[in-house]
Amino acid sequence: MNSNEIRATYLSFFEQRGHLIVPSASLVPAAHDPSVLLTTAGMQPFKPYFLGREKPPSPRVTDVQKCFRTTDIEEVGNTARHLTFFEMLGNWSFGDYFKEESIPMGWELSTAGFGFDPDQIWVTVFGGDDELGLGPDTEAIEIWKAQGVPDERIVRLPRSENFWQAGPTGPCGPCSEMYIDRGERFGGPDERPGDDTDRFIEYWNHVFMTYDLGEDGSLKPLPQNNIDTGMGLERMAAILQDVPSVFDTDLLRPLIDLAEELSGRSYEQDAETTRAMRIIADHSRGTTFLIADGVVPSNEDRGYILRRIMRRAIQQGRVLELPSGWLERFAELTIEVMGETYPELPAERENVIRWVTDEQESFGRTLDRGTALLEQLIAEAEEAGTSWIAASEAFKLHDTYGFPYDLTKELLAERGLSVDDQGFEELMEEQRQRARSGIATAHGSEDRHSKVSEFVATAPPSRFVGYETLRASTGLAALQSENGRALVKLEESPFYAEGGGQVADSGVLRWEGGEGRVADVYRVGEDQAVEVELSGELGLGTRVEAEVEHETRHATMRNHTATHLLHAALRERLGTHVRQAGSAVRPDKLRFDFTHSAALSEEELGAVEDRVNEWIKASRPVRWINMDRAEAERLGAMALFGEKYGDWVRVVEVDAVSRELCGGTHVANTAEIGIFAIVSEGSSAANVRRIEALTGPAAIDRFRSQSAALREAGALLGSPQDPVAGARRAAERLEQLSKGAQDARRGELAGQGADRAERRGRRVARPRGAGAGRRPEAAAGAGRPGAAVAGGGSGSPRWGRGRTGGAGRLVRTGSRRARPLGVGGRTRGRRADRRRRRRPRRHGAGRRAGLGQARPGPGSCARGDRAQAHRLSRPGDADSRSGLRLGSDRLRDLGPERHSVAAAGGDRAAGASVGRRTGGGSRRRAGRGRPAAEARRHRGRAGARDPALLCRAGGRARGTCRDL
Secondary structure (H helix, E strand, O other): OOHHHHHHHHHHHHHHHOOOOOOOOOOOOOOOOOOOOOOOOOOOOHHHHHHOOOOOOEEEEEEEEEEOOOHHHOOOOOOOOOOOOOEEEEEEEOOOOHHHHHHHHHEEEEHHHOOOOHHHEEEEEOOOOOOOOOOHHHHHHHHHHOOOOHHHHEEEEOOOHEEEEEEEEEEEEEEEEEEEEEOHHHHOOOOOOOOOOEEEEEEEEEEHHHHHHHHOOEEEEEEEEEEEEEEEHHHOOOOHEEEEEEEHHHHHHHHHHHHHHHHOOOOOOHHHHHHHHHHHHHHHHHHHHHHHOOOOOOOOOOHHHHHOOOOOOOHHHHHHHOOOHHHHHHHHHHHHHHHOOOOOHOHHHHHHHHHHHHHHHHHHHHHHHHHHHHHHHHHHHHHHOOOOOOHHHHHHHOOOOOOHHHHHHHHHHHHOOOOHHHHHHHHHHHHHHOOOOOOOOOOOOOOHHHHHHHOOOOOOEEEOOOOOEEEEEEEEEEEEOOOOEEEEEEEEOOOOOOOOOEEEOEEEEEEEEEEEEEEEEEEEEEEEEEEEEEEOOOOOOOEEEEEOOOEEEHHHHHHHHHHHHHHHHHHHHHOOOEEEEEEEOOOOOEEEEOOOOOOOOOHHHHHOOOOOOOOHOOOOOEEEEEHHHHHHHHHOOEEEOOOOOOOEEEEEEEOOOOEEEEOOOOHHHHHHHOOOEEEEEEEEEEEEEEEEEHHHHHHHHHHHHHHHHHHHHHHHHHHHHHHHHHHHHHHHHHHHHHHHHHHHHHHHHHHHHHHHHHHHHHOOOOOOOOOOOOOOHHHHHHOOOOHHHHHOOOOOOOOEEEEEOEEEEEEEEEOOOOOOOOOOOOOOHHHHHHHHHOOOOOOOOOOOOOOOOOOOOHHHOOOOHHHHHHHHOOOOOHOOOOOOHHHHHHHHHHHHHHHHHHHEEEHHHHHOOOOHHHHHHHHHHHHOOOOOOOOOHHHHHHOOOOOHHOOOOOOOHOOOEEEO
16 A cells, blocks of 8 residues: 555545545644644644644544654654654544544554454553543543553553643643564564654554643643544554665655665665665655745754754765765655645646755855864774863864754764753853843733633633724623723624734723723634723623724735735745745834845845835735635645645735735725835844835825935035936046046056166176276276266266167266266265265266266256155055146246256256265265256255156167156
8 A cells, every 4th residue: 555545544434434524734833833843743733623722624524734853853864663753544533522533533544444363463552641640641541452452462552652732831731553464574572652662653643632731831631632643654654565664665765765766885884884775765854844934044943943954854864975966856756746736746746856956066165174173083992092072172063163063963963972061051051141132922921822722711812893994882791900000802803913913903992981902902813802091990791993094004904015015025036935934014104024034135125125115116916815725725725934825825916916815904996005115134043034124104204205215415515406416426537537547557656666676776796996896898988878877977977878789877886885877986985975875866967878968958857756646655645646646737837937947956966966076075066056956946846845846867869758
């Protein structure tokens, strides 16, 4: 019997006995059940029915529920039966039948339906517990005996084995489990049900839901006795298909075959390979179902559970050396195998593949780094002869490198090492304390919620009329007053109770002799209670006028419809992987969380905002209708994250835009929204983004404020009527200034390079004595044009041209290290040389050798001005950038005056040269004579110390400055 046949046999058996077949609920529990992160048992979706808070669709129900558990995750791969994801076949009675009918039906289906040999069936029952104050379940024992089960095959087990509870609190009760004996080929002759072996396989658990377990451990009888049974599909398939493990069934064997194909290994090759393939098969299947139900990888809550199994599978893929992208193949195969039974899998194929691919790529890099560091820690531990690594090292791997602690422990265990769990948890707690902020529930403590639930149960359900009207004249069905506040239950209520992300309505109750402000509206299943701040006496049975605050409700309606438009625009722009991950619809703003792995760019945000406003301008009609859930899903209506839906649902449709299951309040036309503006976009959690937005008057106020700021900016830019044009001109100016600064810097660097070249020229080696050791052509050519020295006497720094292979090169002369290449050179003393270096250079002669003149002609650049320009153009000089760039323009503007400036510089240089011929002090006096003073006067008049009047040194042919 294959898995599809097992499902069909089970469901049809109970349908024939008056049970309603209901579809599987999501792996993400409804928002009303915060006790668990994922659906861990088949009964969880029915908790409100067991507690009497909601009315079930039928007193008898049967289903196949998707479940996910991580309590035994370390055992997955090590045993033949442990799984994280599994399917649970169940039948349920809500106050209808109890043990006396449940046990016989279980016996009949096992023997007649599935064909088990009655002699191979064993059962266990609750043996009693002193702490709970309960004795053995003798009633169940007698019923089993009546079915023909002998006492020796009825095993009494303690609370840990045969008392079922969904969590630390909530519905619970004794249970009785059915086992099949697979014979001694799977275990020893002394083994019994309850032993951790493979001989006796539990395949069906009958829970007799009788009590509500309180936080203090006390038991309180439920309003009615209920039946909750569960049969694991995978285990039943292993029994009926007669295979040694659940991994050999038609549900998981295709994934094992794929692992063999991609790895080139055999499933039973060795223990390491078998374990790795089992982990990959189970975790890849669980990954596919979790993502299809809206879970995305993150470091918190259910997202962390998903990330944990994905990373555990990826690490085992490394063990098998699977090729890149292998996890995507397993997800595709899971969709192919399970898609017919669970249509949400093929519908979410794109979303599943996207997250699987992203996580495998990102964790691959983390795994490389973390594994290398862990191997280093293992080597150090082995070298030191210890059997553990420090908790601080494991915490560092987790906190700094993102390497999961669970994976660290698992890999260490494989090498015979351990880590200090308590020390690691202490370090984690320190981190939590640093990051922790106060957290409170929406309406206070769980104790408050329990009191409200008890109050609501005292009267018939309120009828919500808030879709049709905002005012209702009604009576009080229940009343509970305390300290000026009261819990009120209205026969008909126009007030919307918080749910689906939408906040509760505010408003007022009026009655003869008083009124009360509505402070909150509590949702309890399909019912509600109103909390009122009283102003006057209010008695049970009083007729009241209940009125919703119109402006606040309409603002909330605008934001709720805008949320649907935003969701549709995000899916259209970013892809269908986008799913709602939470929302808050309030009168002042809306907040929308959605699954997406990267921040939105400005272009994407603009496109989404524009798309929403297009739909608003198009005046799209908004309609809502109640219909059967199956029909709504057939029409493509989206179910939202974390919401619980019954068989009869409300569908909200924005014409040609979106269709969603939603119980909230909406505008009748998108034009009522007015305008939509995104105010922020950021990260809410790993792979979850958050957008906050405004609509209507709030958005208009924001745009008016931005317009005022824009006008002010335009006024500052000199263009109040067109701020954008003013901003463009300012940007162009800044660009020009930036370019000028860059050019100045390049010029400065070029000048520094010329100085370095000049200094290298002065370091040309030559003998110390006059004329000794000179190049023959230089000594012999004193009178030749090619060897003439510009600048006059030997004491003056000047340029001459020597010969090297027929080509001329300039040589700096007159310094201590370089000799003149003409006639009359002599060695100067160190004091004179130091004195010369302290003074600005006063040489204005042409640079080309053989020009035959010492004085510059009109228009040439004075050597002293060049020195001054270099001095003022050092880095950090405030005028250097503008000076180097604008110097030539300023000199042109001077007109004839520029020639006098340059000529004065030349006269000064010539005077200095004549003075040097006289030698000694007369040379210094001559150097400070009339020509130099005249040059200084010219510089003062023309502002020559301003770098704008200076030019770069380096004359061209005939002594002209290249900047002129």
